[in-house]
Amino acid sequence: NAGVTQTPKFQVLKTGQSMTLQCAQDMNHNSMYWYRQDPGMGLRLIYYSASEGTTDKGEVPNGYNVSRLNKREFSLRLESAAPSQTSVYFCASRPEGGYSNQPQHFGDGTRLSIL
Amino acid sequence: GNSVTQMEGPVTLSEEAFLTINCTYTATGYPSLFWYVQYPGEGLQLLLKATKADDKGSNKGFEATYRKETTSFHLEKGSVQVSDSAVYFCALSARNQFYFGTGTSLTVIP
DSSP states (O other): OOOEEEEOSEEEEOTTOOEEEEEEESSOOSEEEEEEEOTTSOEEEEEEESSTTOOEEOSOOTTEEEEEOSSSBEEEEESSOOGGGOEEEEEEEESOOTTOOOOOEEOOOEEEEEO | OOEEEEOOOOEEEETTOOEEEOEEEEOSSOOEEEEEEEOTTSOEEEEEEEOSTTOEEEETTEEEEOBTTTTBOOEEESSOOGGGOEEEEEEEEETTEEEEOOOEEEEEEO
16 A cells, blocks of 8 residues: 655755655545654644645745645645755645544655755 | 644653653644654654544554543553654644644663
8 A cells, every 4th residue: 555655755956946746645535735844843734735626825835835736646846945945844645624533644755955 | 723732852761661751732622632653764653543532542552541621642651662762743633734743752772
């Protein structure tokens, strides 16, 4: 079972470059999420998509854009990378949103360094 | 608003010691509560969950009880193993979002 697949696993960028982080899930989940994880700060929500066709900002959306391409795929784009965006990025999915008691399922992360 | 506060680490224990990691929450409505575990270089994995007051979640010897009166969901294990070394996150689910604590790093030494 693949679950949530993130690509790439590692990436080094120069300041100002752009890139897209890919995420796909094969569990037929409705909701998908992008987080960043920084030392001592836990996980912070960047954007989420409660269902296909919708996206909403999370706690730290500045400098990022997202696309819910279809039910399976949710991509995160950095238009002009900055050193402050050096982080580990996690994608997660969940069967449904709302007050559901269902857990989120996480990918293995993308480790992004911006020089 | 919604938030989770968990004890800061790092926590270092000897094998077979008793583990408690404290977690308290603030929430509107009736959230579900979760503990996740993260091993080095990996994503978060669900450890256990509880969906209503007085529920006890359990898995792999870990337990946590949803205490509405104290707004707490403390993680416990009676006898830790070296393989339990990881970072543990408490989380709550409300509306479309999850809210995570900052994580507690646990190291178990032989």
